[in-house]
Amino acid sequence: GFGKTEVAMRCAFKAITNNKQVAFLCPTTILSMQHYQTLKKRFEYTGANIALVNRFVSAKEIKQIKEGLKNGTIDIVIGTHKLLNKSFEYKDLGFLIIDEEQRFGVEHKEKIKELKESIDVLSLSATPIPRTLQMSLIGVRTISQLTTPPAHRHPIQTYVIEKRGSAIEEIIQRELSRDGQVFYLNNRVSNIYGVAKKIQKQFPDVQVGIAHGKMSKEEIEQTMYDFAEGKYKILVCTTIIETGLDIANANTMIIDQADRFGLSQLYQIRGRVGRRDKIGYCYLMVDGQKEITEQAHKRLQSIKEFTQLGSGYKIAMRDLTIRGAGDMLGPQQAGFIDQVGLDMYLELLSSAIAKKQGKEIEETKEVKQANIQLGGYIPQQFTENDGDKLDLYQEIKAIRSLQQLYEYQHRIEDLFGKIPKEVSQLFKKKKLDLFVNEDYVDSLKETNMNVQIQMAPAYSKKVDGAALFHDMSALSKTIRLKMNKGKLEILLDKKGRYIDLLMKVIDRLMHEKEIEDAIG
Structure with missing residues (x-):
């Protein structure tokens, strides 16, 4: 729409x-x-x-x-x-x-x-299938989104309810009282006429129409035309109404046995109501006696959660997480991503695609990580938007220099205000990782007792040990320096605010290296 x-x-x-x-x-x-x-x-x-x-x-x-x-x-x-x-x-x-x-x-x-x-x-598509979405995410296909709804459109109010005759009657009555029309979706042709007869008994004053795929072209066309013209107030139908129908006055949708439908299908069906300035209602009915599967529960939860207009893309992303992407080439629907890890799989795939497109592929050197426990994350009070959180994590991961890290941190402060301790720890962890990847550093790791920094031999030979020891002692009396097989080793006690002390040590070492480079 x-x-x-x-x-x-x-x-x-x-x-x-x-x-x-x-x-x-x-x-x-x-x-x-x-x-x-x-x-x-x-x-x-x-x-x-x-x-x-x-x-x-x-x-x-x-x-x-x-x-x-x-x-x-x-x-x-x-x-x-x-x-x-x-x-x-x-x-x-x-x-x-x-x-x-x-x-x-x-x-x-x-x-x-x-x-x-x-x-x-x-x-x-309002809701691309996982495989298509996966292709667009990694660049095999391009994707454009229409996210601005027409003026005066309202989100469709969505409810998951237990199937009861009294509830159905009340829902239909409420829509009829505002002179609207109702879709009742029953996806079994075998009992559709019985369902329509029962509803007709409950509402003898209004006409009830029936539409399903086994009817002739003329019957379907005539029924749809009569429903659009308002002759029928209630249409008992199968998923034949899933796509394309635009009935302005039909603003209540009841879906029987909603747990049997796919996520994108539920989204499509729900989209048949609320297409003008009236608020639309969608009721997902499940049998109270039947235990629904975990996947069906996730689907119903998702469709209930994503009610805002233009949620098709988010629905598709959720479908991707529930079902997985599948194999992109050939008919198989089961991939092998879990065996190599998603990041590695996407990296391999995107480099293969870039190669095929004739793009120059940058050689990625192995990235080392600081072997230290530092639990940073983005809390709910900082931002509730999942998209913003994902962007933050990805942007921090992609940073390749200290200058970029400081600039990004400053930008985040501008956008979100004061950075809480949890987010600050994310930036500190990234700074440690950047430090470990400098060519003059061999490793940074923590043991039960201390934090150990190993400097590369080439740096260790040039450094003025006495001056460095003097500088380190000024930071803390507990810091120890050792020469081990031509490598300079710096040890910090794991006591108190040792992370803050570690950050100071790293700043000092980076500053020392800058001075050495300037002299050299």
């Missing part, structure tokens, strides 16, 4: 003005019909020839469409999975639009790749 179709139409127009054909792939028959009507209306004065391919189009018409695509008389073809049939040939296909990409299986996507190697592809 944030304008993905508008972006797609503008891209399609750009393609056909450059004499290229456009294929618009949709997951459902209803959505393909809606897109066909939208594009026909929008492209009315451009002279573009637009065709529709789905299970309701006759074999004779499909034969004519195939000929039109082959000889180039059809500019844009909109269709369902039927378009992936190899019998569809194009004169010059230049652009492929995939709507609701998460609804297509891996096999379909492999066929899409085979369509043509040199075409541009635009995938539209």
